[in-house]
Amino acid sequence: MFKPTTIKDIAKELGFSISTVSRALRDGYEISEETKKIVMDYAQKINYKPNPIALSLKERRTYSIGVIVCEVANNFFSQAINGVESIAYDKGYHVIISQSHDSFEREVINVKHLANRSVDGLLISMAAETTDYAHILEMHNKGLPIVFFDRVIDEINTHKVTANNFQGSFDVTELLIKNGVKKIAHLGNAPHLSITKERMSGYKAALEKHGIAFNEEYVQYCHHGGRKYDEVEEAVKQLVTGRDKPEAIFVSSDRLSVGCLSAIKKFNPLSKDILIAGFSNSDVVELFDPSLTCVRQPAFEMGRLATDLLIQLIESKYPVTEFQSKTLNTKLYLNNKTLSM
Amino acid sequence: MFKPTTIKDIAKELGFSISTVSRALRDGYEISEETKKIVMDYAQKINYKPNPIALSLKERRTYSIGVIVCEVANNFFSQAINGVESIAYDKGYHVIISQSHDSFEREVINVKHLANRSVDGLLISMAAETTDYAHILEMHNKGLPIVFFDRVIDEINTHKVTANNFQGSFDVTELLIKNGVKKIAHLGNAPHLSITKERMSGYKAALEKHGIAFNEEYVQYCHHGGRKYDEVEEAVKQLVTGRDKPEAIFVSSDRLSVGCLSAIKKFNPLSKDILIAGFSNSDVVELFDPSLTCVRQPAFEMGRLATDLLIQLIESKYPVTEFQSKTLNTKLYLNNKTLSM
DNA sequence: TTGAAAGCGCTAACAT
DNA sequence: ATGTTAGCGCTTTCAA
Numbered sequence: 001m002f003k004p005t006t007i008k009d010i011a012k013e014l015g016f017s018i019s020t021v022s023r024a025l026r027d028g029y030e031i032s033e034e035t036k037k038i039v040m041d042y043a044q045k046i047n048y049k050p051n052p053i054a055l056s057l058k059e060r061r062t063y064s065i066g067v068i069v070c071e072v073a074n075n076f077f078s079q080a081i082n083g084v085e086s087i088a089y090d091k092g093y094h095v096i097i098s099q100s101h102d103s104f105e106r107e108v109i110n111v112k113h114l115a116n117r118s119v120d121g122l123l124i125s126m127a128a129e130t131t132d133y134a135h136i137l138e139m140h141n142k143g144l145p146i147v148f149f150d151r152v153i154d155e156i157n158t159h160k161v162t163a164n165n166f167q168g169s170f171d172v173t174e175l176l177i178k179n180g181v182k183k184i185a186h187l188g189n190a191p192h193l194s195i196t197k198e199r200m201s202g203y204k205a206a207l208e209k210h211g212i213a214f215n216e217e218y219v220q221y222c223h224h225g226g227r228k229y230d231e232v233e234e235a236v237k238q239l240v241t242g243r244d245k246p247e248a249i250f251v252s253s254d255r256l257s258v259g260c261l262s263a264i265k266k267f268n269p270l271s272k273d274i275l276i277a278g279f280s281n282s283d284v285v286e287l288f289d290p291s292l293t294c295v296r297q298p299a300f301e302m303g304r305l306a307t308d309l310l311i312q313l314i315e316s317k318y319p320v321t322e323f324q325s326k327t328l329n330t331k332l333y334l335n336n337k338t339l340s341m
Numbered sequence: 342m343f344k345p346t347t348i349k350d351i352a353k354e355l356g357f358s359i360s361t362v363s364r365a366l367r368d369g370y371e372i373s374e375e376t377k378k379i380v381m382d383y384a385q386k387i388n389y390k391p392n393p394i395a396l397s398l399k400e401r402r403t404y405s406i407g408v409i410v411c412e413v414a415n416n417f418f419s420q421a422i423n424g425v426e427s428i429a430y431d432k433g434y435h436v437i438i439s440q441s442h443d444s445f446e447r448e449v450i451n452v453k454h455l456a457n458r459s460v461d462g463l464l465i466s467m468a469a470e471t472t473d474y475a476h477i478l479e480m481h482n483k484g485l486p487i488v489f490f491d492r493v494i495d496e497i498n499t500h501k502v503t504a505n506n507f508q509g510s511f512d513v514t515e516l517l518i519k520n521g522v523k524k525i526a527h528l529g530n531a532p533h534l535s536i537t538k539e540r541m542s543g544y545k546a547a548l549e550k551h552g553i554a555f556n557e558e559y560v561q562y563c564h565h566g567g568r569k570y571d572e573v574e575e576a577v578k579q580l581v582t583g584r585d586k587p588e589a590i591f592v593s594s595d596r597l598s599v600g601c602l603s604a605i606k607k608f609n610p611l612s613k614d615i616l617i618a619g620f621s622n623s624d625v626v627e628l629f630d631p632s633l634t635c636v637r638q639p640a641f642e643m644g645r646l647a648t649d650l651l652i653q654l655i656e657s658k659y660p661v662t663e664f665q666s667k668t669l670n671t672k673l674y675l676n677n678k679t680l681s682m
Numbered sequence: 683t684t685g686a687a688a689g690c691g692c693t694a695a696c697a698t
Numbered sequence: 699a700t701g702t703t704a705g706c707g708c709t710t711t712c713a714a
Contacts, residue, residue, distance in 0.1 A: 006691055017701045049457045054691035056394045057706050073419035097438050116390045258625045284599045289630030347707055358685045395707035398690050
């Protein structure tokens with residue numbers, strides 16, 4: 001069952017040696033046109049395909065790249081993966097996707113599994129739970145090409161691709177302020193994540209620019225990044241039932257934004273006195289009620305870029321020592337008639 | 342760079358032969374406890390991991406399974422993939438995800454690529470464009486284990502896992518009828534897809550049961566499955582600007598349902614005189630405006646089940662000749678105060 | 683109990 | 699121009 005033809009079979013069938021067949025197939029210069037034609041035609045006829053496993057063993061590479069994200073059921077990541085694929089396919093690489101589900105343990109398993117010669121390089125957006133980077137560091141030190149995207153870490157020196165999280169946060173916060181909103185709460189992902197910190201900075205900077213004091217009580221974090229709805233609901237509850245109810249909530253992550261909308265809807269089914277703004281790559285934002293003013297990341301482009309850099313690392317003849325940190329601009333989308341630019 | 346330890350290195354280091362090391366590591370019965378301990382401890386210490394490529398070449402299997410879906414940026418599929426993963430990981434298989442983007446050409450490439458010894462078996466939901474099944478048939482005939490899920494085809498005899506599309510359609514159509522809605526249009530995916538046909542049947546059966554004539558003018562298909570928004574918009578336009586405007590539209594696919602909501606919102610921003618009901622696995626349906634009454638498929642469970650069946654096929658010692666077609670029930674969710682069960 | 687050697691499919695020196 | 703051989707990392711006869 002499922003016993004594919006090998007080069008040996010062809011050699012036997014055609015009466016050539018294995019190496020002649022091999023060379024003919026790769027169009028080697030030493031082989032006569034005549035022989036080439038015979039071999040090629042026959043290979044064509046029986047639809048011969050070389051065994052990629054054998055090739056991998058020989059060449060010590062797999063022509064596949066691993067992608068580790070928290071989950072694919074997330075607009076930002078599925079779009080980013082489409083970007084990854086678009087480049088990878090063109091350059092002849094497979095894409096192996098693994099989900100960490102924001103779990104440290106799962107991330108470690110995935111990294112080890114993929115890095116253990118299943119892939120030639122790794123594209124990773126860190127899990128929300130991860131604070132110990134030993135597993136990544138180990139692979140990096142062994143020479144495995146790694147490119148970070150979205151959720152990056154300072155501890156490792158390699159290419160990094162992120163959205164301009166600071167500016168995106170700044171812009172949306174300022175937009176709210178310019179529309180007369182002063183009491184802006186902030187709902188963030190796990191606090192140690194790079195995206196959380198960067199987005200927090202942008203938010204604070206906008207407040208500061210406009211002379212609004214930063215209020216610690218207006219800040220809530222969701223350590224599971226919105227993957228546990230209860231956590232989001234509890235955080236939103238804290239915000240809306242606090243002493244000084246905010247006029248708006250800025251939500252700093254994709255999954256969290258819709259979670260926040262659901263929670264708000266639950267607490268406040270009728271009144272729409274709290275504006276929600278946040279990072280989201282949903283392609284149906286215009287359908288949401290309550291409406292979501294959103295910051296959109298160039299996910300597809302980020303995936304492309306990160307993959308391009310990764311493949312450069314993989315294919316580089318010499319050890320790469322100069323690394324790039326690319327930052328791509330976000331875009332703001334109003335979905336609410338009460339707001340204007 | 343990135344040169345991992347091999348069994349040979351261990352043998353040299355410890356002064357044993359390669360085969361002794363190999364056997365010690367696999368806990369072979371012929372090896373003395375003492376030698377085993379030495380080898381195991383050392384392997385542990387240097388964190389030795391066997392090269393999976395070499396194992397694959399030897400065992401003629403890869404311990405990975407391929408999944409081909411139209412896209413991961415789709416609630417149903419990303420949930421199904423989570424189900425696939427949950428089983429695959431437990432049984433020690435990698436999951437390689439490929440997207441067809443509903444393109445026939447892409448599907449053919451993906452199938453050939455994966456089937457060509459990159460995976461031990463294939464899980465597939467057919468692309469909307471595909472009407473020629475030669476590429477699948479070829480692999481099936483070569484003995485590659487294949488399990489279909491969601492979008493299945495009759496032409497190949499193997500395990501199949503689907504939602505009860507007929508019943509789901511029937512239920513939601515009947516719900517509308519029982520709520521006094523008689524003029525129900527139907528917006529479907531590509532007409533040759535199994536899901537499209539089954540859902541159409543359920544719709545027709547409900548109409549018939551309640552003595553409502555089937556009206557050809559109330560039917561529109563989207564050959565690209567909602568992946569091209571213009572197509573959806575045009576179809577919806579046809580429906581709502583026809584001679585006899587429907588009171589409701591039943592949309593028979595996940596991606597199409599939100600597309601339809603967008604289109605309706607565009608044509609009818611204020612009046613909400615057209616109810617939309619349809620298949621959707623969105624986890625934020627309660628946020629949609631206009632509201633979407635939806636049929637939800639047990640995506641995760643379908644993924645689990647399909648994977649379980651696939652792994653059974655892969656690991657079966659004997660050729661399997663008895664195949665199962667599993668059908669799982671859908672669930673109806675009202676998100677509209679004007680409707681009741 | 684351990685080692686030598688063949689073989690999985692392929693490529694690439696090294697012969698001829 | 700073509701064939702022989704070794705080797706990629708591992709398992710597994712077969713010999714010792």
